[in-house]
Amino acid sequence: MAVHISAGQRLAQLVLVLICLSCAEGREIGARRRLADVHKHLKRLNKPAVKSIQSPDGDTIDCVPVSHQPAFDHPFLKNHTIQMRPTYHPEGLTFEQNKISSNGEKPMTQLWHQNGRCPPDTIPVRRTKKSDVLRASSIKRYGKKRHRSTPNPTSVDPDMLNESGHQHAIAYVEGDKYYGAKATINVWEPKIEQSNEFSLSQLWILGGSFGQDLNSIEAGWQVSPDLYGDNNTRLFTYWTSDAYQATGCYNLLCSGFIQINSEIAMGASIYPTSSYHGSQYDISILVWKDPKEGNWWMQFGNDYVLGYWPSFLFSYLADSASMIEWGGEVVNSEPDGAHTSTQMGSGHFPEEGFGKSSYFRNIQVVDLSNNLRAPKGVNIFTEQSNCYDVQSGNNGDWGSYFYYGGPGKNPNCQ
Numbered sequence: 159m160a161v162h163i164s165a166g167q168r169l170a171q172l173v174l175v176l177i178c179l180s181c182a183e184g185r186e187i188g189a190r191r192r193l194a195d196v197h198k199h200l201k202r203l204n205k206p207a208v209k210s211i212q213s214p215d216g217d218t219i220d221c222v223p224v225s226h227q228p229a230f231d232h233p234f235l236k237n238h239t240i241q242m243r244p245t246y247h248p249e250g251l252t253f254e255q256n257k258i259s260s261n262g263e264k265p266m267t268q269l270w271h272q273n274g275r276c277p278p279d280t281i282p283v284r285r286t287k288k289s290d291v292l293r294a295s296s297i298k299r300y301g302k303k304r305h306r307s308t309p310n311p312t313s314v315d316p317d318m319l320n321e322s323g324h325q326h327a328i329a330y331v332e333g334d335k336y337y338g339a340k341a342t343i344n345v346w347e348p349k350i351e352q353s354n355e356f357s358l359s360q361l362w363i364l365g366g367s368f369g370q371d372l373n374s375i376e377a378g379w380q381v382s383p384d385l386y387g388d389n390n391t392r393l394f395t396y397w398t399s400d401a402y403q404a405t406g407c408y409n410l411l412c413s414g415f416i417q418i419n420s421e422i423a424m425g426a427s428i429y430p431t432s433s434y435h436g437s438q439y440d441i442s443i444l445v446w447k448d449p450k451e452g453n454w455w456m457q458f459g460n461d462y463v464l465g466y467w468p469s470f471l472f473s474y475l476a477d478s479a480s481m482i483e484w485g486g487e488v489v490n491s492e493p494d495g496a497h498t499s500t501q502m503g504s505g506h507f508p509e510e511g512f513g514k515s516s517y518f519r520n521i522q523v524v525d526l527s528n529n530l531r532a533p534k535g536v537n538i539f540t541e542q543s544n545c546y547d548v549q550s551g552n553n554g555d556w557g558s559y560f561y562y563g564g565p566g567k568n569p570n571c572q
């Protein structure tokens with residue numbers, strides 16, 4: 159069967175086909191360019207490994223020679239001599255840690271340890287996947303926090319407090335010079351309602367005002383589907399020297415932190431986590447300033463000195479911190495205009511107490527004479543206590559402590 163098509167129709171068809179060819183081609187070139195950029199970024203982040211370990215959670219842990227880690231891409235670090243240990247370690251009261259109820263379970267560790275360890279003189283690095291980068295709003299934003307999410311409890315502007323949907327339940331101290339902070343943090347796996355939300359529990363070491371040049375060093379655990387592609391609880395660090403704008407990142411996702419430890423991987427899953435009315439697990443984090451070299455060191459547990467942030471990364475923190483915060487943060491993206499049901503801590507309010515509500519215990523600061531001590535004048539802060547709350551206390555075993563968190567959406571938090 160022959161269909162008659164006029165010359166005019168034929169021409170129109172041809173033009174249509176050509177237009178569509180070129181627009182498809184344009185899209186394809188755009189996509190190809192973006193993919194090439196992603197691959198270039200992955201090559202920058204994922205350094206050649208001497209050994210790779212598959213973690214049961216789907217991560218690959220690369221054992222990268224200490225001297226080849228991402229930090230040394232930084233122009234200021236080209237001639238840097240790695241400090242293999244701090245010149246000083248702050249002393250103070252030590253507290254028993256890790257596991258509260260003893261029923262013969264193994265102490266807390268990282269999940270990937272089940273399948274191997276990294277050799278000496280290497281550091282374990284969580285390999286960034288293509289899908290990790292593609293989930294970010296842009297390659298530049300991958301591994302970075304949104305602007306100004308640090309709680310500023312001293313702000314008098316209520317709009318500032320509720321900015322960008324970030325919600326906090328924290329304890330804090332200010333008005334002194336601080337040279338470090340420590341905490342033992344209960345570890346849970348809070349539920350996240352939307353993949354663009356997160357829930358974390360951490361300490362903040364802050365310098366400067368809450369303006370454009372805020373300096374911050376942060377460490378703790380987080381659940382962040384966008385950053386990691388799953389709902390696992392992971393150890394993380396963060397730093398910025400300009401209020402989350404151009405500088406800084408999570409973990410080793412930019413040049414900055416210099417890791418020396420071969421056993422603990424930043425961004426790797428922590429295992430096991432606590433269960434409601436069941437076994438409780440916690441991690442200890444200490445961050446302190448080396449009084450001689452000026453670097454900010456981080457220790458995980460009693461045994462693992464992870465590495466340091468060189469002093470030159472910072473302005474205010476090159477001298478000292480002016481505020482320390484401890485506690486939880488979630489993003490409330492207000493899906494459907496209602497408060498999110500993303501949990502903070504265990505997802506239960508402080509009133510419920512041990513085994514049910516999440517805690518920070520033995521919170522301490524490093525003072526002017528470089529000693530660890532209980533902080534004086536601890537304040538608490540939360541934007542909406544009906545959604546997430548905080549209650550602090552003091553006793554012999556736990557020193558200065560607080561319970562924090564909540565379920566988010568509930569009859570009193572809509």
Ligand SMILES: *[C@@H]1O[C@H](CO)[C@@H](O)[C@H](O)[C@H]1NC(C)=O
Binds near residue numbers: 233234236237
């Ligand atoms: C590193 O050392 C080389 C040789 O000593 C020197 O030329 C260069 O300027 C140094 N770079 C930095 C960033 O200090």
Ligand SMILES: *[C@@H]1O[C@H](CO)[C@@H](O)[C@H](O)[C@H]1NC(C)=O
Binds near residue numbers: 316542
């Ligand atoms: C934050 O916003 C919520 C809901 O709009 C409001 O109830 C609460 O009072 C605000 N908090 C502050 C500290 O302004």
Ligand SMILES: *[C@@H]1O[C@H](CO)[C@@H](O)[C@H](O)[C@H]1NC(C)=O
Binds near residue numbers: 350351387388
């Ligand atoms: C994470 O948890 C949410 C619900 O809390 C679920 O919808 C989602 O599928 C989970 N994501 C993964 C990767 O398991």
